[in-house]
Amino acid sequence: MSDDIRKKDAVGEGGGEDGRGGMPEDHDLYTPQGGGGGTGSGPIQEVAAVRGAPEAGPKEDQRVDVPRPGEVRLPQVAPGQPGAGVPEVKETSILRMILTLATAGAMAGAVLVFVFLWSQPRILAYQAKVLAESIGEVLKGPEIYETVYVYQGQLVRELPEGVSPAGLDRIYPGYDVDGRPMGFAVSGAKAGYMDLIHVIFGYDPSSQEVLGMKVLDHKETPGLGDVIVKDEGFIGGFVRVRWPLRGIKAGTGTGDPHEVDLVTGATISCRTIVELINLRIEALEPLLEGFQWVAPSPEVPAEVPDPSIGGVAGEAPGNGDWKEEAA
Amino acid sequence: MRQTTAQYDLVRGIWKENPVLVHLLGLCPALAVTNTVENAIAMGLATFFVLTGSSILISLFKDLIPREVRIPTFILIIASFVTIVDMVLAAVVPEIHKALGAFIALIVVNCMILGRQEAFASKRPVGRAILDAFGTGTGFMIAMVLMGAFREILGMGTFLGVPLFGDSFEPWVIMILPPGGFFALGFILLWLSWWRKRKAPVAEVRQWPHGVRVSTAREEAA
Numbered sequence: 001m002s003d004d005i006r007k008k009d010a011v012g013e014g015g016g017e018d019g020r021g022g023m024p025e026d027h028d029l030y031t032p033q034g035g036g037g038g039t040g041s042g043p044i045q046e047v048a049a050v051r052g053a054p055e056a057g058p059k060e061d062q063r064v065d066v067p068r069p070g071e072v073r074l075p076q077v078a079p080g081q082p083g084a085g086v087p088e089v090k091e092t093s094i095l096r097m098i099l100t101l102a103t104a105g106a107m108a109g110a111v112l113v114f115v116f117l118w119s120q121p122r123i124l125a126y127q128a129k130v131l132a133e134s135i136g137e138v139l140k141g142p143e144i145y146e147t148v149y150v151y152q153g154q155l156v157r158e159l160p161e162g163v164s165p166a167g168l169d170r171i172y173p174g175y176d177v178d179g180r181p182m183g184f185a186v187s188g189a190k191a192g193y194m195d196l197i198h199v200i201f202g203y204d205p206s207s208q209e210v211l212g213m214k215v216l217d218h219k220e221t222p223g224l225g226d227v228i229v230k231d232e233g234f235i236g237g238f239v240r241v242r243w244p245l246r247g248i249k250a251g252t253g254t255g256d257p258h259e260v261d262l263v264t265g266a267t268i269s270c271r272t273i274v275e276l277i278n279l280r281i282e283a284l285e286p287l288l289e290g291f292q293w294v295a296p297s298p299e300v301p302a303e304v305p306d307p308s309i310g311g312v313a314g315e316a317p318g319n320g321d322w323k324e325e326a327a
Numbered sequence: 328m329r330q331t332t333a334q335y336d337l338v339r340g341i342w343k344e345n346p347v348l349v350h351l352l353g354l355c356p357a358l359a360v361t362n363t364v365e366n367a368i369a370m371g372l373a374t375f376f377v378l379t380g381s382s383i384l385i386s387l388f389k390d391l392i393p394r395e396v397r398i399p400t401f402i403l404i405i406a407s408f409v410t411i412v413d414m415v416l417a418a419v420v421p422e423i424h425k426a427l428g429a430f431i432a433l434i435v436v437n438c439m440i441l442g443r444q445e446a447f448a449s450k451r452p453v454g455r456a457i458l459d460a461f462g463t464g465t466g467f468m469i470a471m472v473l474m475g476a477f478r479e480i481l482g483m484g485t486f487l488g489v490p491l492f493g494d495s496f497e498p499w500v501i502m503i504l505p506p507g508g509f510f511a512l513g514f515i516l517l518w519l520s521w522w523r524k525r526k527a528p529v530a531e532v533r534q535w536p537h538g539v540r541v542s543t544a545r546e547e548a549a
Binding site for chain 1: 396
């Protein structure tokens with residue numbers, strides 16, 4: 001097959017398959033120069049330098065394969081030839097890129113501000129509701145409760161000017177209908193089997209009894225460790241137990257008021273809660289003894305607890321210090 | 328660019344090119360949060376919303392976004408939608424938000440979403456981008472619910488919290504633990520490929536040695 005026929009085939013098939021006309025009209029580019037031998041992929045011939053090809057190198061190296069019959073190739077353009085060839089990809093200016101990203105970022109930020117303003121009060125209200133419910137649960141239905149901060153080793157109702165309540169440990173004293181003290185609700189967290197177990201419990205310092213316990217957040221193994229929130233018997237076991245608590249294997253109790261039955265298969269999770277309560281009371285006991293019980297007047301609604309603290313979710317920053325001690 | 332019909336754009340992602348079961352994209356949430364059907368549905372809905380929203384925006388602004396910065400811009404748009412979903416879920420359904428945990432934020436790097444933007448929404452008109460997002464989002468949801476049902480039924484003996492087997496059922500706790508995600512995905516993919524193989528055309532060799540002709544079962548039926 002001569003090179004002329006090859007070329008004709010290529011033009012015919014290329015043109016038929018692709019509307020743009022796959023072959024160049026510039027015959028100079030494809031004039032056969034007696035190639036056709038030995039390359040296995042069609043004759044080799046010399047063509048003008050391709051734009052963008054390396055400048056260096058001897059001229060005889062600037063050769064390309066001629067398309068085989070039926071092969072469609074985009075035309076190659078010699079330097080200085082206008083019009084023909086692959087359209088160049090337009091380069092975007094750096095300024096435009098920066099402007100695009102800045103605009104997109106600003107718009108995204110603006111939208112997020114509105115969503116944040118809408119959602120944040122709801123999120124805080126929900127967290128406060130959860131905490132208030134939990135306090136009610138572990139203190140067995142107080143009429144009213146207040147928030148007391150642990151500040152410089154003292155229990156204070158009002159923080160000094162300029163001191164942010166964020167990050168401070170706090171406890172919640174509760175009062176019954178007649179304004180009599182019922183006990184403190186105390187929250188805390190300790191590493192369980194998988195991750196921190198966040199717990200809130202009620203404690204009555206006069207009788208040194210734990211009033212009740214509730215797990216606020218945990219990641220214990222489903223089906224095993226999660227009995228700490230599912231097993232009513234275990235949770236009920238924390239009602240009216242004398243401090244310090246002692247976890248025992250279920251069924252081996254001797255009637256000692258310090259005993260809490262652990263659940264088989266969830267020993268670590270259960271024991272963590274017992275230890276957490278003991279440590280937390282041990283740390284707070286000296287403060288609680290000197291606490292002045294003054295029931296807030298019922299007209300003044302109890303302060304909505306700041307849900308960012310106190311272990312509703314997340315890290316319970318107020319308890320960071322004792323957590324390290326516990327570890 | 329492959330030309331497709333609007334109908335094909337819609338149905339393609341649902342089953343034939345299901346993002347999880349065929350393309351194996353978005354496996355991170357599919358393995359992590361499918362321990363119950365409820366979580367799977369919530370994750371599916373969140374992803375559906377992010378996919379549809381970002382597809383619409385990216386398709387609308389495709390001519391304004393320079394090629395060189397398209398990926399950062401896509402991620403910015405996707406991340407904004409994910410943050411919106413995160414806040415709205417926390418405000419409206421806090422329990423589900425808590426259960427999904429960090430995986431809401433990880434929707435940003437769900438390759439299924441970025442893949443649809445790069446391969447489809449950034450090149451097609453808005454209408455087609457919406458159809459594609461609906462199809463792909465539905466496909467993702469179907470895969471998530473399949474996984475969630477498989478794991479919840481075996482792992483807890485319930486479906487959407489409703490007990491199925493009575494008290495005598497001993498739950499396969501492993502199915503709701505992380506390994507259960509891999510088991511579930513493995514068995515579902517195994518079943519799918521077995522099913523496809525059964526449906527595949529029957530190849531037949533004829534007229535040997537003059538040539539090999541492959542005829543499909545469909546051709547024979549016609």
